[in-house]
Amino acid sequence: MNFSVLTSQFWSLCLSGLSLGLIYVLISLGYTMVYGVLRLINFANSEIFMVGTFATVWVETGLTGHTSNSNPLHGFQLVYTLLFALVVSMLASGLTAIAVEFLAYRRLRARGTNRLASLISAIGMSIILSESARILTHSRPQASPRLMEKTSFGHIAGANFRIDTVLVVISALLMFFALDRFVNKSRLGKAIRAVSMSEENAKLMGINLNRVISVTFLIGGLMTGAAAFFFMTVYETTKFNVGFNLGLAAFTAAVLGGIGNLRGAFFGGIALGLLETMSAAVLGSQWKSVTVFVVLVLVLLVRPNGIFGEAIQQTRV
Amino acid sequence: MRLEIKDLHVFYGKIEAIKGISVVVNQGEIVTLIGANGAGKTTTLKTISGLRPVSSGAILFDGQDISGMSAHQRVEIGISQVPEGRGIFPGMSVLENLEIGKYFRKDRKSEMQEDLEKVYSLFPRLKERTSQSGGTLSGGEQQMLAIGRALMSRPKVLLLDEPSMGLAPMMIQNIFNIITEINKSLGTTILLVEQNAQQALQRADRAYVLETGKVVKEAKASDLLNDPAVREAYLGTGAH
Numbered sequence: 001m002n003f004s005v006l007t008s009q010f011w012s013l014c015l016s017g018l019s020l021g022l023i024y025v026l027i028s029l030g031y032t033m034v035y036g037v038l039r040l041i042n043f044a045n046s047e048i049f050m051v052g053t054f055a056t057v058w059v060e061t062g063l064t065g066h067t068s069n070s071n072p073l074h075g076f077q078l079v080y081t082l083l084f085a086l087v088v089s090m091l092a093s094g095l096t097a098i099a100v101e102f103l104a105y106r107r108l109r110a111r112g113t114n115r116l117a118s119l120i121s122a123i124g125m126s127i128i129l130s131e132s133a134r135i136l137t138h139s140r141p142q143a144s145p146r147l148m149e150k151t152s153f154g155h156i157a158g159a160n161f162r163i164d165t166v167l168v169v170i171s172a173l174l175m176f177f178a179l180d181r182f183v184n185k186s187r188l189g190k191a192i193r194a195v196s197m198s199e200e201n202a203k204l205m206g207i208n209l210n211r212v213i214s215v216t217f218l219i220g221g222l223m224t225g226a227a228a229f230f231f232m233t234v235y236e237t238t239k240f241n242v243g244f245n246l247g248l249a250a251f252t253a254a255v256l257g258g259i260g261n262l263r264g265a266f267f268g269g270i271a272l273g274l275l276e277t278m279s280a281a282v283l284g285s286q287w288k289s290v291t292v293f294v295v296l297v298l299v300l301l302v303r304p305n306g307i308f309g310e311a312i313q314q315t316r317v
Numbered sequence: 318m319r320l321e322i323k324d325l326h327v328f329y330g331k332i333e334a335i336k337g338i339s340v341v342v343n344q345g346e347i348v349t350l351i352g353a354n355g356a357g358k359t360t361t362l363k364t365i366s367g368l369r370p371v372s373s374g375a376i377l378f379d380g381q382d383i384s385g386m387s388a389h390q391r392v393e394i395g396i397s398q399v400p401e402g403r404g405i406f407p408g409m410s411v412l413e414n415l416e417i418g419k420y421f422r423k424d425r426k427s428e429m430q431e432d433l434e435k436v437y438s439l440f441p442r443l444k445e446r447t448s449q450s451g452g453t454l455s456g457g458e459q460q461m462l463a464i465g466r467a468l469m470s471r472p473k474v475l476l477l478d479e480p481s482m483g484l485a486p487m488m489i490q491n492i493f494n495i496i497t498e499i500n501k502s503l504g505t506t507i508l509l510v511e512q513n514a515q516q517a518l519q520r521a522d523r524a525y526v527l528e529t530g531k532v533v534k535e536a537k538a539s540d541l542l543n544d545p546a547v548r549e550a551y552l553g554t555g556a557h
């Protein structure tokens with residue numbers, strides 16, 4: 001155990017914990033938004049994330065012809081390429097999410113089957129997606145080329161403000177706040193909230209339930225896809241099973257904050273990212289999952305609805 | 318507008334909750350459905366709104382069978398419901414609750430202000446509380462909000478499920494006055510489900526008495542008010 005890193009590298013750990021945490025936040029939105037409207041854990045969300053990482057690699061290598069030996073891009077070309085990869089990753093994940101809903105959940109819902117059937121269907125979709133990716137990539141890891149030089153803005157309070165970390169933190173924050181605003185202020189966002197408070201009463205308002213559900217999956221998928229791009233920008237490699245650990249962590253973040261609650265996912269994700277980074281530094285990285293789950297169990301023992309659980313109750317009938 | 322339910326049967330699993338009822342609501346009428354707990358009143362309204370599937374029978378709206386139509390489309394053609402328990406969205410403000418009542422009419426944004434004013438003039442209390450969250454309103458205010466919200470879609474027929482439930486006598490009078498006013502001044506047709514038979518029969522034109530999923534009596538409301546059997550069973554003033 002090495003507690004001295006906590007003091008010597010505190011700010012640096014905070015920064016990397018924050019960027020990891022924000023990636024968790026965006027993925028956990030995929031779980032939490034769907035849970036909000038359907039009361040269903042979309043287990044396929046981890047594979048929706050995986051699809052995003054593959055889409056990012058595809059744009060960055062296949063489409064631009066960039067290889068690991070090429071020189072880093074600069075200026076406008078860099079911005080274009082990164083933005084393009086972000087958009088494609090978001091779309092790939094968003095459309096996958098809509099397809100999953102359509103194929104795996106919609107019919108079951110129309111027949112009025114119980115939640116367990118949907119849950120098993122979700123696990124089935126998750127296996128189909130990850131196994132397809134395994135076959136297509138022959139189980140080999142896929143690497144993103146380093147498009148940008150990972151220069152540092154310099155050290156502030158001992159923390160290394162590397163460009164990719166800063167980029168992730170700022171963009172992820174912007175995305176989260178844009179989503180939060182959309183859900184609270186826009187007409188469609190209000191419909192999503194109405195459905196999550198009461199499906200029946202939402203229908204009585206003339207809300208087209210299936211359409212709102214599709215939109216919810218789309219938005220959750222877009223956010224998960226953005227997370228996939230950010231993940232590739234920082235960590236640079238992916239594999240068919242990349243979603244397993246990240247999906248589990250993001251799901252944990254959602255539960256920690258109180259599932260179904262956007263701001264809960266936000267604080268849950270950041271708390272988890274920080275916790276994981278700090279505990280890896282102190283105890284060694286092999287212990288990080290253990291710490292995370294010990295904390296999760298402790299929190300749920302004290303607050304079974306998650307940290308912000310009460311806020312959810314308030315918004316539900 | 319004419320709403321006609323023909324030999325309707327509705328099941329919950331294997332249990333038959335509605336066993337072949339027929340009800341007619343004509344343009345401009347107030348029709349009331351009365352009956353004891355579990356008679357099937359709520360189920361009937363839910364089925365008209367498309368929240369429960371029809372097992373057999375038909376729901377005719379202006380002669381067209383709408384029993385296969387999805388719930389949101391029924392709101393679009395002019396059927397609006399104030400559900401049992403009011404169905405306020407607790408995490409939304411009073412204004413947001415009203416706005417969402419017009420959700421499907423995004424092409425009619427211009428009507429929004431006009432309709433809000435209309436609702437506020439019926440329920441001045443709501444205007445003072447536009448930004449208060451729906452969940453913190455009193456029971457009576459929630460009922461006002463639920464009725465106002467249902468009016469936002471400019472319904473041709475308004476289905477009301479026990480609007481007097483849980484309200485103090487003064488507020489019950491108030492709500493029934495407003496229901497009558499909606500019918501008289503806006504010309505909205507009303508199908509009213511009530512346990513408070515006294516009030517409902519005084520306000521309605523015609524009435525149906527429901528018992529365990531069947532219509533056992535159908536008459537002019539004023540006749541039922543004087544019917545000894547009805548008085549005994551539902552008004553608690555029968556001869557003993």
Ligand SMILES: Nc1ncnc2c1ncn2[C@@H]1O[C@H](COP(=O)(O)OP(=O)(O)OP(=O)(O)O)[C@@H](O)[C@H]1O
Binds near residue numbers: 354355357358512
């Ligand atoms: N979701 C459900 N599942 C199974 N049975 C149900 C369900 N909802 C209602 N029922 C049954 O259907 C019958 C009719 O219920 P309904 O709620 O329509 O009665 P009601 O006349 O509205 O009663 P109340 O005056 O108490 O509101 C009852 O026997 C009830 O137990």
Ligand SMILES: [Mg+2]
Binds near residue numbers: 358359360401
């Ligand atoms: Mg009822």
